[in-house]
Amino acid sequence: MATVSHIEGFEKLRLLDAAIEQARHAVLITDADLDEGPCIVYVNAAFEQMTGYARSDVLGKTPALLQGPRTSRVVLDRLRAALESGGDFDGETINYRKDGSTYMVRWQVSPVYAEDAPERITHFVSIQQDVTEERAxxxxxxxxSTAVEVSGDPVMITDPSGTITYVNATFEELMGVARSEVLGDNPRRFxxxxxxxxxxxxxxxxxxxGETFRGEFVNRRRDGSLVHLEQTITPVLDDRGRISHYVALGKDITDRVRMEDEIRRVAHTDWLTGVANRLSLGNTLEAEIERCQRYxxxxxxxxxxxxxxxxVNDRYGHEAGDEVLKSLAQTVTAELREADTLGRWGGEEFMIVVPETRLVGANALAEKLRQAVAxxxxxxxxxxxxSFGVAELASGDSAKLLARRADEAMYQAKQAGRDRVVAL
Structure with a gap:
């Protein structure tokens, strides 16, 4: 009659066998004959599923049947050395299924020692896992990661609260900071x-x-200079659909913005004096007239x-004349309010749009400017x-009519002996 301990022993073996057979990872057991083998003595169902071999195909054969041209010789040599020394082995290489297809396998091999002779190895147990998808x-x-790191555009990643978790090398160079300085910080520093x-x-x-935001950011570098970024910020969702990170991809458009600003400046500025040109001055005058008439x-x-x-030009040359015009523009500009607009109307003729000012105030300003020029x-x-002419906007005036009255006043100042102010 079987003892209780025997029954318990059989039950443990049965449970152990069931556990190995139903294990998710492949299990392969070989004997310890390193001269002829080792030979396979057991494989579980997961091994059959992973390799395509039935256990009847492999029992009594060596694991070499799983190897092929792409199997790493270096890894096999390490495995052999571990088996010969009786040590554990952990490694990865490419193996071949029965149909010839390849898979990346991770081995964990351990020796099994005899109960009656602890120094003698009887078997090797190999736990194997198909890590093809994981390695891919x-x-x-x-x-x-490499593409992001070497990208020519700045990249920044933050957590949901806006704390910076990553910046690439281009970001460091563009903003003039080391990533160690900004990791854990907030983008508001820029x-x-x-x-x-x-x-x-x-x-x-x-x-x-959860939507992507696109916009143009004007940030400040470490040295205080401005950088214009055309930036796309995209939320990254986790498996539960919650935002886990924000990825900001930028494009440095500072040079483009600077060029556009210069084009606008050239289009609206007199090339010599730097004040508004005739077109810009005319547009300002019309806009101010419309505003003043409305309100x-x-x-x-x-x-x-x-x-x-x-x-002056005839006697001292045109270069000297140009210097006079530039000095004139600088002198007059220094006396004006921010709301006033000075422009070159043509040749040596200039015009000033003076909003929120009646004739008496504009006349006083013109007199101050006359003295400054002299x-x-x-x-x-x-x-x-x-010589200065001053006119105030009258009801129903157009820009043309107002300019004509100011021109007439200036003409009268010329006729009266020059170097004077006439207001109409």
């Missing part, structure tokens, strides 16, 4: 103040809805012209003077 995923992640709270409020509302506000116009400027000092050129 690792390779994709490696390639993606804010320039050029965008208002409404801009960032819309950004966060878009991102928190019933005053507006005045000052027109002035250098006296005897042709004589006191102007241009090296190599004697003092110059200017």
């Amino acid at each position: 995923r690792d390779e994709r992640l490696r390639l993606l 804010k320039s103040g050029r965008q208002d709270d409404a801009f960032y409020r819309v950004m966060w509302q878009t991102l928190e809805r 019933g506000r005053p507006l005045s116009l000052i027109m002035f012209d250098l006296d005897h400027f042709k004589a 006191a102007m000092n241009v090296p190599g050129v004697p003092s110059v003077t200017a």
Whole structure:
């Protein structure tokens, strides 16, 4: 009659056999004959599923039947050395299924010692796992990580609260910071103040809805200079559909913005004096007239012209004349309010749009400017003077009519002896 301990022993063996047979990972057991084998004495169902071999195909054969041209000889040599020394082995290589297809396998091999002779190895147990998909995923992640790191555009990743978890090398170079300085920090450290709270409020509302936000950011580098970024920020969702990170991909458009600004400046600025050109000045005048007429506000116009400027050019040369015009623009600009607009109307003739100002105030300003011009000092050129005409916007005036009255007032100043102000 079987004892209780025997029954328990058989039950344990049965449970152990069932556990190995139903294990998710492949199990392969060989004998310890390293001269002829080792030979396979057991494989479980997971091994059959992984390799395509039935156990009847492999029992009594060596695991070499799983090897092929792409199996790493280096890994096999390490395995052999571990088996001969009686040590454990952990490694990966490419194996071949019965149909000839390949898979990446991870082996964990351990020796089994005899109960009656602890120094004698009787078997080797190999736990095997098909890691083909895992390694392919690792390779994709490696390639993606490399591509992001070497990208010519700046990349930044934050957690849902906005804490920076990654920046690439281009970001470091562009912003003038080392990643060790910014990891754990917040992107707000780069804010320039050029965008208002409404801009960032819309950004966060878009991102928190799980939508991509695209916008132009004006950030500040470490050295204080500005960088313009055309940026796309995309929420990354986890397996539960919750936002786990934000990925910001940027494109440095600083040079483009600078070029566009320069084009606009050239289109609206007089090339010599740097003040508004005739087109820009005309647009400003029309806009101010429309505004003042809509809200019933005053507006005045000052027109002035250098006296005897042709004589300056004829006697001292056009370069000296250009210096006079530049000095004139600088002198007059220094006396104006921010709301006033000075422009070159043509040749040596200039115009000033003076909003929120009636005739008496514009007349006083013109007199101050006349004195400033007369006191102007241009090296190599004697003092110059200017004649000023002033007109105030009347009901129903167009830009053309207002400019005509200012021009008429200036003409009267010329006729009256120059270097004076006439208001109409």
